[in-house]
Protein backbone atom coordinates (compact mmCIF):
# COMPACT_ATOMS: atom_id res chain seq x y z
CA UNK A 136 0.00 0.00 0.00
CA UNK A 137 1.25 3.52 -0.68
CA UNK A 138 2.43 5.78 2.02
CA UNK A 139 -0.36 8.21 2.83
CA UNK A 140 2.24 10.97 3.49
CA UNK A 141 3.46 10.91 -0.13
CA UNK A 142 2.09 13.39 -2.62
CA UNK A 143 0.13 11.23 -5.01
CA UNK A 144 1.76 11.07 -8.41
CA UNK A 145 -1.02 11.80 -10.77
CA UNK A 146 -0.63 11.55 -14.49
CA UNK A 147 -0.93 15.32 -14.85
CA UNK A 148 1.89 16.08 -12.38
CA UNK A 149 5.29 14.33 -12.49
CA UNK A 150 6.65 16.41 -9.62
CA UNK A 151 8.41 14.48 -6.91
CA UNK A 152 7.89 15.51 -3.33
CA UNK A 153 9.57 18.83 -2.58
CA UNK A 154 10.05 19.63 -6.33
CA UNK A 155 8.64 22.78 -7.79
CA UNK A 156 9.66 22.15 -11.40
CA UNK A 157 9.20 19.22 -13.73
CA UNK A 158 12.91 18.14 -14.04
CA UNK A 159 12.15 15.63 -16.78
CA UNK A 160 10.95 18.41 -19.03
CA UNK A 161 13.85 20.65 -18.02
CA UNK A 162 16.41 17.92 -18.74
CA UNK A 163 14.81 17.12 -22.05
CA UNK A 164 15.15 20.76 -23.05
CA UNK A 165 18.81 20.87 -21.94
CA UNK A 166 19.59 17.59 -23.75
CA UNK A 167 18.12 18.92 -27.00
CA UNK A 168 20.60 21.78 -27.03
CA UNK A 169 24.16 21.14 -28.38
CA UNK A 170 26.83 22.25 -25.91
CA UNK A 171 28.23 25.71 -26.58
CA UNK A 172 31.31 25.36 -28.81
CA UNK A 173 34.62 26.07 -27.05
CA UNK A 174 36.87 28.42 -28.98
CA UNK A 175 39.49 26.50 -30.97
CA UNK A 176 37.52 23.22 -30.75
CA UNK A 177 34.63 24.01 -33.05
CA UNK A 178 33.59 20.91 -34.98
CA UNK A 179 35.05 20.81 -38.54
CA UNK A 180 32.76 20.73 -41.49
CA UNK A 181 32.54 17.15 -42.76
CA UNK A 182 33.11 18.30 -46.34
CA UNK A 183 36.51 19.69 -45.32
CA UNK A 184 37.43 16.37 -43.67
CA UNK A 185 36.34 14.48 -46.76
CA UNK A 186 38.27 16.93 -48.96
CA UNK A 187 41.51 16.45 -47.00
CA UNK A 188 41.08 12.67 -47.05
CA UNK A 189 40.62 12.88 -50.80
CA UNK A 190 43.74 15.01 -51.23
CA UNK A 191 45.82 12.59 -49.13
CA UNK A 192 44.61 9.68 -51.22
CA UNK A 193 45.41 11.52 -54.44
CA UNK A 194 48.86 12.45 -53.06
CA UNK A 195 49.64 8.83 -52.22
CA UNK A 196 48.51 7.66 -55.63
CA UNK A 197 50.58 10.40 -57.30
CA UNK A 198 53.72 9.42 -55.37
CA UNK A 199 53.24 5.75 -56.19
CA UNK A 200 52.99 6.66 -59.86
CA UNK A 201 55.68 9.30 -60.23
CA UNK A 202 58.13 9.02 -57.30
CA UNK A 203 60.78 7.34 -59.46
CA UNK A 204 61.41 4.92 -56.63
CA UNK A 205 62.80 7.94 -54.71
CA UNK A 206 66.14 7.61 -56.52
CA UNK A 207 67.87 10.97 -56.83
CA UNK A 208 69.49 10.06 -60.13
CA UNK A 209 66.09 9.34 -61.64
CA UNK A 210 65.62 13.07 -62.18
CA UNK A 211 69.19 13.91 -63.14
CA UNK A 212 69.68 15.55 -66.51
CA UNK A 213 73.08 13.89 -66.83
CA UNK A 214 73.22 11.01 -69.28
CA UNK A 215 74.17 8.53 -66.55
CA UNK A 216 71.08 9.47 -64.55
CA UNK A 217 68.66 7.04 -66.07
CA UNK A 218 69.33 3.50 -67.16
CA UNK A 219 69.28 3.45 -70.96
CA UNK A 220 65.70 2.80 -71.99
CA UNK A 221 65.10 -0.54 -73.68
CA UNK A 222 64.34 1.14 -77.00
CA UNK A 223 67.73 2.87 -76.95
CA UNK A 224 69.49 -0.45 -76.27
CA UNK A 225 67.80 -1.92 -79.30
CA UNK A 226 68.66 1.13 -81.42
CA UNK A 227 72.31 1.23 -80.29
CA UNK A 228 73.59 -2.30 -79.68
CA UNK A 229 76.53 -0.80 -77.83
CA UNK A 230 74.46 1.21 -75.35
CA UNK A 231 74.97 -1.34 -72.54
CA UNK A 232 78.72 -1.51 -73.17
CA UNK A 233 79.04 2.28 -73.26
CA UNK A 234 77.10 2.52 -70.04
CA UNK A 235 79.42 -0.01 -68.43
CA UNK A 236 82.40 1.96 -69.68
CA UNK A 237 80.96 5.22 -68.44
CA UNK A 238 80.50 3.83 -64.93
CA UNK A 239 84.14 2.66 -64.80
CA UNK A 240 85.36 5.89 -66.40
CA UNK A 241 83.49 8.11 -63.94
CA UNK A 242 84.68 6.02 -61.00
CA UNK A 243 88.35 5.86 -62.02
CA UNK A 244 89.52 8.11 -64.86
CA UNK A 245 87.27 11.12 -64.22
CA UNK A 246 89.19 11.97 -61.05
CA UNK A 247 92.05 13.16 -63.23
CA UNK A 248 90.62 13.60 -66.74
CA UNK A 249 87.24 15.02 -65.65
CA UNK A 250 83.76 13.61 -66.30
CA UNK A 251 83.65 15.69 -69.47
CA UNK A 252 87.05 14.41 -70.68
CA UNK A 253 88.38 17.96 -70.72
CA UNK A 254 91.41 17.13 -68.57
CA UNK A 255 92.63 19.18 -65.61
CA UNK A 256 95.50 21.64 -65.64
CA UNK A 257 98.57 20.10 -64.00
CA UNK A 258 96.72 16.80 -63.36
CA UNK A 259 95.87 15.09 -66.64
CA UNK A 260 95.58 15.96 -70.33
CA UNK A 261 92.40 16.28 -72.37
CA UNK A 262 90.71 13.17 -73.83
CA UNK A 263 88.06 15.00 -75.86
CA UNK A 264 89.55 15.40 -79.31
CA UNK A 265 92.76 13.58 -78.34
CA UNK A 266 94.64 11.89 -81.20
CA UNK A 267 95.47 8.98 -78.91
CA UNK A 268 91.81 8.37 -78.12
CA UNK A 269 90.55 8.80 -81.70
CA UNK A 270 93.30 6.71 -83.30
CA UNK A 271 92.37 4.20 -86.03
CA UNK A 272 92.69 1.29 -83.64
CA UNK A 273 92.96 0.84 -79.88
CA UNK A 274 96.47 -0.68 -79.78
CA UNK A 275 98.21 2.32 -78.23
CA UNK A 276 95.24 3.32 -76.17
CA UNK A 277 94.83 -0.05 -74.51
CA UNK A 278 98.53 -0.08 -73.65
CA UNK A 279 98.23 3.35 -71.98
CA UNK A 280 95.45 2.17 -69.68
CA UNK A 281 97.05 -1.27 -69.10
CA UNK A 282 100.54 -0.02 -68.10
CA UNK A 283 100.29 3.75 -67.71
CA UNK A 284 102.10 6.59 -69.45
CA UNK A 285 104.89 9.04 -68.58
CA UNK A 286 106.92 11.83 -70.16
CA UNK A 287 106.06 14.45 -72.75
CA UNK A 288 102.98 13.58 -74.83
CA UNK A 289 101.69 15.36 -77.88
CA UNK A 290 97.94 14.98 -77.35
CA UNK A 291 96.70 16.79 -80.46
CA UNK A 292 97.86 19.60 -82.68
CA UNK A 293 97.14 22.19 -79.96
CA UNK A 294 98.18 20.37 -76.80
CA UNK A 295 101.62 19.16 -75.83
CA UNK A 296 101.28 17.75 -72.36
CA UNK A 297 104.13 17.76 -69.85
CA UNK A 298 106.52 19.53 -72.25
CA UNK A 299 109.19 19.73 -69.54
CA UNK A 300 109.14 15.93 -69.26
CA UNK A 301 108.43 16.23 -65.52
CA UNK A 302 109.00 12.76 -64.03
CA UNK A 303 106.46 13.41 -61.29
CA UNK A 304 103.63 13.70 -63.84
CA UNK A 305 102.70 10.11 -64.56
CA UNK A 306 99.60 8.07 -65.24
CA UNK A 307 99.97 4.71 -63.52
CA UNK A 308 98.38 1.47 -64.73
CA UNK A 309 94.58 1.70 -64.43
CA UNK A 310 94.04 -2.01 -65.16
CA UNK A 311 93.24 -3.11 -61.61
CA UNK A 312 91.23 0.02 -60.86
CA UNK A 313 88.78 -0.63 -63.70
CA UNK A 314 88.33 -4.29 -62.75
CA UNK A 315 91.20 -5.96 -64.62
CA UNK A 316 89.26 -7.67 -67.42
CA UNK A 317 89.35 -7.35 -71.21
CA UNK A 318 85.59 -6.62 -71.13
CA UNK A 319 86.01 -3.67 -68.77
CA UNK A 320 88.93 -2.20 -70.71
CA UNK A 321 87.01 -2.60 -73.98
CA UNK A 322 83.99 -0.88 -72.42
CA UNK A 323 86.03 2.07 -71.07
CA UNK A 324 87.78 2.56 -74.40
CA UNK A 325 84.51 2.27 -76.34
CA UNK A 326 83.04 4.88 -74.03
CA UNK A 327 85.86 7.44 -74.34
CA UNK A 328 86.11 6.89 -78.11
CA UNK A 329 82.42 7.67 -78.57
CA UNK A 330 82.00 10.52 -76.05
CA UNK A 331 82.57 14.29 -76.02
CA UNK A 332 82.63 14.50 -79.80
CA UNK A 333 85.20 11.71 -80.20
CA UNK A 334 84.81 9.54 -83.26
CA UNK A 335 86.78 6.33 -82.62
CA UNK A 336 85.17 3.00 -83.47
CA UNK A 337 84.06 0.62 -80.73
CA UNK A 338 86.62 -1.67 -79.11
CA UNK A 339 85.73 -5.33 -78.51
CA UNK A 340 87.11 -7.54 -75.72
CA UNK A 341 88.68 -9.62 -78.50
CA UNK A 342 90.66 -6.59 -79.76
CA UNK A 343 91.86 -5.98 -76.21
CA UNK A 344 92.84 -9.64 -75.80
CA UNK A 345 94.78 -9.54 -79.11
CA UNK A 346 96.42 -6.23 -78.28
CA UNK A 347 97.48 -7.24 -74.78
CA UNK A 348 98.74 -10.68 -75.81
CA UNK A 349 101.81 -9.02 -77.29
CA UNK A 350 102.69 -7.31 -73.99
CA UNK A 351 101.54 -9.91 -71.49
CA UNK A 352 105.01 -10.06 -69.85
CA UNK A 353 105.31 -6.32 -69.34
CA UNK A 354 105.07 -5.20 -65.71
CA UNK A 355 102.33 -2.80 -64.68
CA UNK A 356 105.01 -0.44 -63.33
CA UNK A 357 106.66 -0.12 -66.74
CA UNK A 358 104.76 3.01 -67.89
CA UNK A 359 104.92 3.63 -71.63
CA UNK A 360 106.54 6.65 -73.18
CA UNK A 361 105.25 8.37 -76.29
CA UNK A 362 108.32 7.22 -78.25
CA UNK A 363 107.67 3.57 -77.44
CA UNK A 364 103.97 3.80 -78.28
CA UNK A 365 104.56 5.44 -81.64
CA UNK A 366 106.43 2.28 -82.72
CA UNK A 367 103.24 0.25 -82.20
CA UNK A 368 100.79 0.42 -85.12
CA UNK A 369 97.63 2.09 -83.81
CA UNK A 370 95.42 -0.29 -85.82
CA UNK A 371 95.97 -3.99 -86.30
CA UNK A 372 93.81 -5.47 -83.62
CA UNK A 373 91.52 -2.58 -84.41
CA UNK A 374 91.72 -3.22 -88.14
CA UNK A 375 88.83 -2.22 -90.41
CA UNK A 376 85.96 -4.71 -90.60
CA UNK A 377 86.78 -5.64 -94.21
CA UNK A 378 89.99 -7.31 -93.01
CA UNK A 379 88.10 -9.52 -90.56
CA UNK A 380 87.35 -13.05 -91.79
CA UNK A 381 83.85 -14.43 -91.25
CA UNK A 382 85.28 -16.83 -88.66
CA UNK A 383 86.86 -13.96 -86.72
CA UNK A 384 83.64 -12.01 -86.92
CA UNK A 385 81.73 -15.01 -85.60
CA UNK A 386 84.19 -15.37 -82.73
CA UNK A 387 83.86 -11.68 -81.91
CA UNK A 388 80.08 -11.93 -81.92
CA UNK A 389 80.25 -14.98 -79.69
CA UNK A 390 82.40 -13.06 -77.23
CA UNK A 391 79.64 -10.50 -76.74
CA UNK A 392 76.99 -10.83 -74.01
CA UNK A 393 73.96 -12.77 -75.32
CA UNK A 394 71.52 -9.86 -75.28
CA UNK A 395 73.89 -7.62 -77.24
CA UNK A 396 74.53 -10.33 -79.79
CA UNK A 397 70.80 -10.82 -80.25
CA UNK A 398 70.26 -7.07 -80.63
CA UNK A 399 72.89 -6.98 -83.40
CA UNK A 400 71.43 -10.03 -85.15
CA UNK A 401 67.94 -8.54 -84.94
CA UNK A 402 69.24 -5.25 -86.32
CA UNK A 403 70.95 -7.02 -89.25
CA UNK A 404 67.97 -9.20 -90.14
CA UNK A 405 65.63 -6.22 -90.55
Ligand code: HEC
Pocket residue numbers: 240243244245246247248258259260261262265266267268276279280284285286287288290296297304305306307309313323327
Ligand atom coordinates in the same frame (compact mmCIF):
# COMPACT_ATOMS: atom_id res chain seq x y z
C1 HEC B 1 95.89 9.77 -61.36
C2 HEC B 1 95.42 10.53 -62.49
C3 HEC B 1 94.99 9.76 -63.71
C4 HEC B 1 94.03 8.76 -63.79
C5 HEC B 1 93.22 8.13 -62.66
C6 HEC B 1 93.94 8.42 -65.19
N1 HEC B 1 94.80 9.16 -65.93
FE1 HEC B 1 95.04 9.10 -67.92
N2 HEC B 1 96.59 10.38 -67.80
C7 HEC B 1 97.03 10.99 -66.64
C8 HEC B 1 98.24 11.73 -66.90
C9 HEC B 1 99.05 12.53 -65.88
C10 HEC B 1 98.52 11.54 -68.26
C11 HEC B 1 99.74 12.07 -69.01
C12 HEC B 1 100.96 11.23 -68.64
C13 HEC B 1 102.24 11.80 -69.17
O1 HEC B 1 102.61 12.88 -68.72
O2 HEC B 1 102.84 11.16 -70.02
C14 HEC B 1 97.45 10.71 -68.79
C15 HEC B 1 97.34 10.35 -70.12
C16 HEC B 1 96.28 9.65 -70.67
C17 HEC B 1 96.06 9.40 -72.07
C18 HEC B 1 96.95 9.86 -73.23
C19 HEC B 1 96.91 11.36 -73.41
C20 HEC B 1 95.58 11.91 -73.88
O3 HEC B 1 95.21 12.96 -73.35
O4 HEC B 1 94.94 11.32 -74.75
C21 HEC B 1 94.92 8.67 -72.18
C22 HEC B 1 94.27 8.18 -73.45
C23 HEC B 1 94.44 8.45 -70.85
N3 HEC B 1 95.27 9.06 -69.95
C24 HEC B 1 93.29 7.72 -70.54
C25 HEC B 1 92.91 7.39 -69.24
C26 HEC B 1 91.83 6.48 -68.92
C27 HEC B 1 90.93 5.79 -69.94
C28 HEC B 1 91.80 6.38 -67.56
C29 HEC B 1 90.89 5.51 -66.71
C30 HEC B 1 90.87 4.10 -67.00
C31 HEC B 1 92.84 7.25 -67.03
N4 HEC B 1 93.49 7.84 -68.09
C32 HEC B 1 93.06 7.45 -65.68
C33 HEC B 1 96.44 10.91 -65.40
C34 HEC B 1 95.47 9.99 -65.07
